[in-house]
Amino acid sequence: MRTNRVWTAIIAVIASGCVQQEVVSPSARELIVHAILDADVRTQDVIVQQSNGTVSSQVGIVGATVTITTPEGTVMTADEVRDSTAFAVQSFMAKVGIIYRISLDRYGVTLVPGGIYKLTVISGGHTVTGTTIVPARAFVATAGGAEPFSASDTLRLAWRPVPFAHAYEVSVSPLGRTASYYTIPDTTIAISGSGVPFSAGRTNVVTVAAVDANYYDYFRRSSDQFTGSGVINRLEGGIGVFGAVSRITTRVLAVK
């Protein structure tokens, strides 16, 4: 035990001599926009935030002009609302309380599969724009209650390709716990019951959704500290995503 402590101390001394830390001042001034068109809902939310480089400073901004233009040329202007229920609030989450919400019913608009939609956000003299293609609606409700599922099982899912979808997202949501997401290009997936996503003793909901290219690109990579690259940002003038999803199926599993 003593030799272990000595060894650990030696490594700690060497490591502390190797790595130097210095205080830096973040200089980023970016508009951050998160907007996903959901083919199955009639109100679409857009989150607009300002960041000065630190996560804690990433806050929603007021007074922005947010519009979505349909393929037919209809310009839908978002209402600025305060709705904290739109977020699965967590203590470490960036502060978001302001939502820019568009009611499709107000404009008599139905999202058209394959249609190109344009987002425009104007705030403080900055303009952020992006476009997306909405996948076709493909939701198929599953009947019955929760299926039994054990850790020794493997969940195998397959679904038909959805028109205008670029890729698919599979999420495993243990009720009351953080969900796991898999963004994949394929129409099949096998998830081991012994792995990370499932939570034993709980109801786990598995959801499959079709997503567009922006959504797929934005979430399929994380940023690389060394190169400054990673997240693929398709917005012009800001950072974030303007994407689209269409839920395909949901399965409820009672995990033992």
Place this chain on the structure above:
Amino acid sequence: MMRFARLVLVSLLGACLAAPLTAQDSTSFDDLRPDGNGVRVLRTQVSLGITNQTAGSALSLVAREAGISLTYEPTHRNFQTLVNIPAHTRSLAVALLEIAKICDARVLVSLRGQVVVSPYEGVRAQLGRVEVADTAKKTALPAVRVEALRTERLSFDNALNVNSVTMNAEALRATPMFVEPDVLKSIQLLPGIEARSDWSAGFNVRGGESDQSLIMLDGYPIYNPFHLGGVFSTFIDPAVGKVELHMGGLPARFGGRLSGALDVSSAQPTTNERHGTVELSLISSMFTMGRTFDSANGSWLVAARRSYADVVVNFFQTNGFPYHFEDVQTRVDRRLGSNWRLSATGYLGRDKASGDTVNSPYGGWGNSVLGISLARGLGAWRSDSAFVEQRASWTRFWAVGDASEFRSRVDNDVTDYRATGSLKLHRGSASNVFGYEVSTQKLRYQAATVFADLGGFFPVDSVSGQVHTASLFTENTWRPSANFLVDAGLRLDLTDAGTGAGLSPRISAKYFLSHDVAISAGAGRYSQWLHSLGRGEEPLQPFQFWVPTPAGKRVSVMHDATLGLERWKTPTQIIHVGAYFKRYDHLQVPSIFSDPLVPNDELTELRGTSYGLDFLWRQLDGGDFSGWMSYSYALSSRTDQTGYQFFPTQDRRHNLNLVGSWRDDAFTWGLRANIASGLPTTPVTGQFSRDRYDALTRKWVLEPLVRNQVIADPFNSDRLPFYLRIDASVTREGRLFGLAMKPYLSVVNVTNASNPAAYLYSFSGRPNRASLPNLPFVPTFGVSIAY
């Protein structure tokens, strides 16, 4: 009495020859080739015809004509053979061989220019000393004045070494070492060469990307010759005889790479007694063993190494460092009859890292090389002399990393089958080489993870395929006058990987302003159709992940132009200045937008240029001091498809290396100082939280795994600080228990200078950045034991 006198004289001559040779130059005597084996004087043109004279008289005549001394036994019966040689102009080497052929003798030459002509059953010359097998035939030989000719000087005199450096093992070992001697780390101290960090696999040649260098062991390709993610090379140092590095103007026999070619040659055993070394360092032990056999007509060498840091750490903490590597390298040469030579090289290396449980992450990688060469002299077939050589090789690199708990796996496999043949014709002042190369590479790369990525070090992608390539090449060297040397080469590559390989002409010329000063110029076209998926800007590059140019895309192409000036200040001091300009077209580099969903998008095209100036002042070994000072200025820029122009990560503008080795009786002191301007880096200016839309709850949630993403300034728009590193070493030579021992102490980064290789930013609390350091202050020690 006379025999005794001859024996004494021959023994004295042998001793005189052996002493300086073993002390300064381990090059052996070898059969003379018509090109003079690189000894310039043997290319002297002689005009003569000989009618009905004894071979001995003919040899004397030729020697007198050329102004050289040569050693032979005039009373031997073979030299009484009558010789008739038609009158015409030929090289001295060819003239000697013509006479030797008639009188059934062989001509041996050392790199120092010493020439011995002997009947086949008589003198054997090897290992830097002349022996006489049959004492009954020993005779008084004329005194010979021997002037050392070094490999470097021979290369200067006879080769178009416009952009190449040849270093023998002694020079390489003179540099201070990190833990243990390493060929590739020594190479990085030469002008024009540099690496992204101390932790990178691969090196950059004259502004090129790190995957643009062809690395070979005895001429056979090896794809990832590194251990521990680039910290050590796979080459076992005592088994290395010399290295030849081409930094531009690549000869036509080298294809498939744009910027450089490094050929590491195995050491040649030097005695018919079994001998070798055992070396113990802090992390590994290695041994070599070799000998010649069958009167020096054959030799073999075996070397092996294993690291034992895992064993040492395990002593303190169970499975505390579950990693080790091991290598075995072997080389066999065998002369078959008078004209055939068979050589074989084998290498097997492996790294292994694994946890202590079944589910622990594990990784392993390794290289295997097996190459065979069969060469034959064809006599005077369509030339003064001709040689043909056929080579075949199999090379494999494999790597696997698996973290099943996190459902992440990386799998890479490269298998290279290659056959190369060449015909060399020597005609007086010209030589021609015609060759072919056919190769197949089987490539497979698969990386998958449930995470968004694997940290940038392992691109998440899946690429597999086969590449078939057929190539023809010719190299033609012509010396129109004693002061002028021209080399014209042409290479035709036909490959099913990408398009546009085609014809690659290469030309270079050298003009001797004086006996010690030469200027040179060269230009050429090069193409490359295998690329690494490893991103150059990553400070840690564990491997080069090789993939082919995707179908339908253009292969990378580079055109270069070089100028050089070389001056021998003294017989042991060289000054070399080289300038270059390189233009890259269709340069294929890893794409940051690569999508596993989309085939053939893993590479993207850049264009760009690199130009610069290299300076080298070198003091050759042999005296109390040896070493070099090198300085490189380089400027590289690349332009992507959007028109954005940037400095690539290898764009180090200034790089100064001072390398010295001082001998003081039994001690040898080594010093290496490197001062270099900073490499480009991308500054991170902030972070943001990536929110995720949940299609089930239709609420926004925080990204569960990697929530904070970076906000960065334009790519490579800033630079790392200056790099300063001073290494020092001391070696003591002595004997213990009858064995030659060389204990050494080496200190890396004596001043413990902070040399950031990259920065890690954090903006979630108090904003700060931590530097990922290059090698810190590390003292190491070891011992080399020769037996």
